[in-house]
Amino acid sequence: MTGPVGHRVWAIAEGYIPPQSTGTSRELTSHETVCILNVGDADAQIEITIYFADREPVGPYRFVCGARRTLHLRFNDFSDPAPVPKGTDFASVIAADQPVVVQHTRLDTRQPALALLSTIACPVA
Amino acid sequence: MTGPVGHRVWAIAEGYIPPQSTGTSRELTSHETVCILNVGDADAQIEITIYFADREPVGPYRFVCGARRTLHLRFNDFSDPAPVPKGTDFASVIAADQPVVVQHTRLDTRQPALALLSTIACPVA
Amino acid sequence: MTGPVGHRVWAIAEGYIPPQSTGTSRELTSHETVCILNVGDADAQIEITIYFADREPVGPYRFVCGARRTLHLRFNDFSDPAPVPKGTDFASVIAADQPVVVQHTRLDTRQPALALLSTIACPVA
Amino acid sequence: MTGPVGHRVWAIAEGYIPPQSTGTSRELTSHETVCILNVGDADAQIEITIYFADREPVGPYRFVCGARRTLHLRFNDFSDPAPVPKGTDFASVIAADQPVVVQHTRLDTRQPALALLSTIACPVA
Numbered sequence: 001m002t003g004p005v006g007h008r009v010w011a012i013a014e015g016y017i018p019p020q021s022t023g024t025s026r027e028l029t030s031h032e033t034v035c036i037l038n039v040g041d042a043d044a045q046i047e048i049t050i051y052f053a054d055r056e057p058v059g060p061y062r063f064v065c066g067a068r069r070t071l072h073l074r075f076n077d078f079s080d081p082a083p084v085p086k087g088t089d090f091a092s093v094i095a096a097d098q099p100v101v102v103q104h105t106r107l108d109t110r111q112p113a114l115a116l117l118s119t120i121a122c123p124v125a
Numbered sequence: 126m127t128g129p130v131g132h133r134v135w136a137i138a139e140g141y142i143p144p145q146s147t148g149t150s151r152e153l154t155s156h157e158t159v160c161i162l163n164v165g166d167a168d169a170q171i172e173i174t175i176y177f178a179d180r181e182p183v184g185p186y187r188f189v190c191g192a193r194r195t196l197h198l199r200f201n202d203f204s205d206p207a208p209v210p211k212g213t214d215f216a217s218v219i220a221a222d223q224p225v226v227v228q229h230t231r232l233d234t235r236q237p238a239l240a241l242l243s244t245i246a247c248p249v250a
Numbered sequence: 251m252t253g254p255v256g257h258r259v260w261a262i263a264e265g266y267i268p269p270q271s272t273g274t275s276r277e278l279t280s281h282e283t284v285c286i287l288n289v290g291d292a293d294a295q296i297e298i299t300i301y302f303a304d305r306e307p308v309g310p311y312r313f314v315c316g317a318r319r320t321l322h323l324r325f326n327d328f329s330d331p332a333p334v335p336k337g338t339d340f341a342s343v344i345a346a347d348q349p350v351v352v353q354h355t356r357l358d359t360r361q362p363a364l365a366l367l368s369t370i371a372c373p374v375a
Numbered sequence: 376m377t378g379p380v381g382h383r384v385w386a387i388a389e390g391y392i393p394p395q396s397t398g399t400s401r402e403l404t405s406h407e408t409v410c411i412l413n414v415g416d417a418d419a420q421i422e423i424t425i426y427f428a429d430r431e432p433v434g435p436y437r438f439v440c441g442a443r444r445t446l447h448l449r450f451n452d453f454s455d456p457a458p459v460p461k462g463t464d465f466a467s468v469i470a471a472d473q474p475v476v477v478q479h480t481r482l483d484t485r486q487p488a489l490a491l492l493s494t495i496a497c498p499v500a
Contacts, residue, residue: 003500011226014158014197015160037386051193053195056193057193068432070426070428071428072464089197090195091226093162101386101387105389110153112238113363116483117242117492118243118481118492119494122245124131136289136351138285138350138351138353139285139355139368176287176318182289214285216287231366236272238488240357242366244353249351261412261414263476264410265445303446307414307443337402341412341445361403361488365482370495372478
């Protein structure tokens with residue numbers, strides 16, 4: 001493939017970590033995920049900023065998505081500079097120094113059968 | 126980040142508030158949501174118009190999405206100029222005076238396990 | 251709003267009408283839906299063509315989405331020129347003579363709790 | 376319809392084959408699907424590459440999506456050059472020699488009620 005694959009800045013307007021789970025394994029714990037794909041030959045430095053309804057944004061959260069790798073990050077696991085609160089509306093902007101592709105997925109097991117949602121994120125730059 | 130993030134007009138062709146819920150909390154009440162993200166440094170004035178299958182559109186519903194804030198609105202909560210009827214097909218156009226990012230989500234608990242859908246809205250201007 | 255809202259041709263690569271339902275009402279019968287929004291001031295003539303894995307396309311199925319109206323069509327209800335078979339992979343192209351916005355949704359009640367998916371369709375012209 | 380319909384390269388940043396199923400039929404076995412639509416009059420040669428979190432990409436997996444046909448492929452069924460492991464994060468790039476439309480869908484029956492997700496893939500060339 002020739003040329004860059006994807007975009008350097010993406011936004012996800014939806015964000016919510018369900019505060020309960022009926023599953024007990026990590027896989028079946030309710031989670032909110034951002035999936036990043038870097039098909040290029042250089043590692044991508046990723047900076048994620050979290051936006052809230054009623055206070056200033058938090059971030060950047062820093063990650064590396066290696067060359068020719070995909071990185072599926074759970075917002076549940078974010079810790080530095082601060083955890084992402086559960087049961088709280090948020091949104092996110094994902095900025096990379098290389099073109100990447102971003103998709104948003106939630107697994108929700110608050111009731112005793114899991115639910116899923118997913119959408120391509122919004123390329124914004 | 127430099128430059129505007131998002132678009133000023135978005136459309137969502139799907140819309141339906143499930144008329145029943147098995148959940149009793151606000152969180153587990155069936156709902157239809159529009160999520161708006163404004164990463165800019167100016168508040169965004171939002172006007173939402175609701176379209177129906179068999180009658181003229183209703184609106185605008187007016188909201189403000191603050192600078193560097195996200196606003197997750199439930200169509201269930203809309204009241205002025207009129208509530209959005211449950212169990213009725215509708216669609217929506219979201220217009221802002223600043224660039225924003227818009228995503229559409231539904232949580233449906235009509236049967237005793239929740240279901241979710243989500244998609245980026247369609248940027249149209 | 252000024253200018254056209256949407257596109258004249260859209261494609262949906264996914265299509266599948268689940269052949270069973272646990273729900274008995276029309277609302278909880280498994281269904282595959284295409285949602286069309288026409289915010290313009292002229293009625294939109296819609297032609298939908300259905301593509302299959304192993305035979306020639308079928309169509310056009312003809313509909314009208316009125317000016318300033320939304321039309322949520324169930325593929326389950328298509329009849330002329332032929333019903334869309336259940337339990338069969340298909341895809342669709344939606345062509346309109348006015349700009350419209352198109353979204354794809356499925357409700358699946360094969361197991362005793364509904365599932366949902368939705369995505370914006372792919373604008374192709 | 377005139378002109379090409381779709382794009383030649385698409386990316387899906389999300390990918391995960393749920394390792395368990397409560398359904399026993401092929402239809403209700405957990406699966407991850409890529410749906411391809413080729414509305415053109417020439418067969419499309421498809422090459423899919425799978426990306427992982429911690430090792431080099433695998434592929435290409437080769438398929439043909441016939442002229443005026445749709446092809447719904449389960450990653451579960453991929454075998455040559457290697458199966459796609461279950462319970463493992465992955466991503467994919469779909470390259471075609473004709474314009475096509477691509478959509479991503481998952482059916483997850485790990486818990487006793489199915490869940491669905493779907494999104495249009497990301498056009499990247």
